[in-house]
Amino acid sequence: MELHVENLSLARGGVPVLTDVSFVLRSGQALILRGPNGSGKTTLLRTIAGLQPALRGQIIGAEDQIGYAGHADGLKAMLTVAENLTFWAEVFGQTDITAALDAYALHPLADRLAGTLSAGQKRRLGLARLLVTGRPLWVLDEPTVSLDTDAVGLFAAAVERHMAEGGAALMATHIDLGLTAADVLDITPFRAVSGTRAGASDEAFL
Numbered sequence: 001m002e003l004h005v006e007n008l009s010l011a012r013g014g015v016p017v018l019t020d021v022s023f024v025l026r027s028g029q030a031l032i033l034r035g036p037n038g039s040g041k042t043t044l045l046r047t048i049a050g051l052q053p054a055l056r057g058q059i060i061g062a063e064d065q066i067g068y069a070g071h072a073d074g075l076k077a078m079l080t081v082a083e084n085l086t087f088w089a090e091v092f093g094q095t096d097i098t099a100a101l102d103a104y105a106l107h108p109l110a111d112r113l114a115g116t117l118s119a120g121q122k123r124r125l126g127l128a129r130l131l132v133t134g135r136p137l138w139v140l141d142e143p144t145v146s147l148d149t150d151a152v153g154l155f156a157a158a159v160e161r162h163m164a165e166g167g168a169a170l171m172a173t174h175i176d177l178g179l180t181a182a183d184v185l186d187i188t189p190f191r192a193v194s195g196t197r198a199g200a201s202d203e204a205f206l
């Protein structure tokens with residue numbers, strides 16, 4: 001697995017956000033995006049995950065490689081925890097959900113409807129979903145939001161295992177996860193100068 005981001009320029013709501021971002025992410029590596037609120041971390045992750053187009057530049061090596069976990073949990077409220085994982089496993093041609101349940105201590109919640117989980121429990125399930133995708137490149141936007149200290153530890157351990165197995169992770173996070181092979185990319189120098197023009201929203205519902 002090797003992701004090449006080359007001279008990527010991005011906009012949100014029609015307003016330029018980042019200009020000429022370049023980096024390479026390889027198997028066994030984690031790259032943590034840093035930058036102030038509104039600097040473009042989510043926009044960059046969404047673009048790499050294929051959720052929005054870039055203005056310019058290239059993304060090489062992302063196709064069929066990415067498991068994405070964004071701000072929205074994307075869970076099916078009327079399915080149980082186990083059913084949610086099974087559903088996603090089938091979508092990605094996998095069968096075993098045991099490792100995902102193990103990694104996020106979800107066995108006691110396996111038969112609970114996802115819609116009845118707490119925010120942190122939903123987040124654990126959302127992150128566990130990555131493990132049933134079989135995808136090598138995890139793209140994660142603020143993955144630790146709502147997680148307690150123990151769950152942050154479970155997440156960090158899951159990322160470490162994923163990297164040890166040849167996976168990679170690209171994530172925006174404000175907290176230090178203590179990962180052994182993590183690099184940091186500060187996106188501040190790539191911020192576009194867009195003046196004061198108000199942009200339109202690019203979402204149907206805000």
Ligand SMILES: Nc1ncnc2c1ncn2[C@@H]1O[C@H](COP(=O)(O)OP(=O)(O)OP(=O)(O)O)[C@@H](O)[C@H]1O
Pocket residue numbers: 012013017035036037038039040041042043044172199200201202203
């Ligand atoms: N749906 C949207 N429509 C229009 N503009 C948006 C939308 N979402 C974000 N923006 C704007 O795009 C710019 C980049 O936002 P983005 O969410 O990528 O930043 P971020 O670095 O992830 O911020 P944070 O640390 O607060 O999560 C900001 O100026 C933001 O106000």
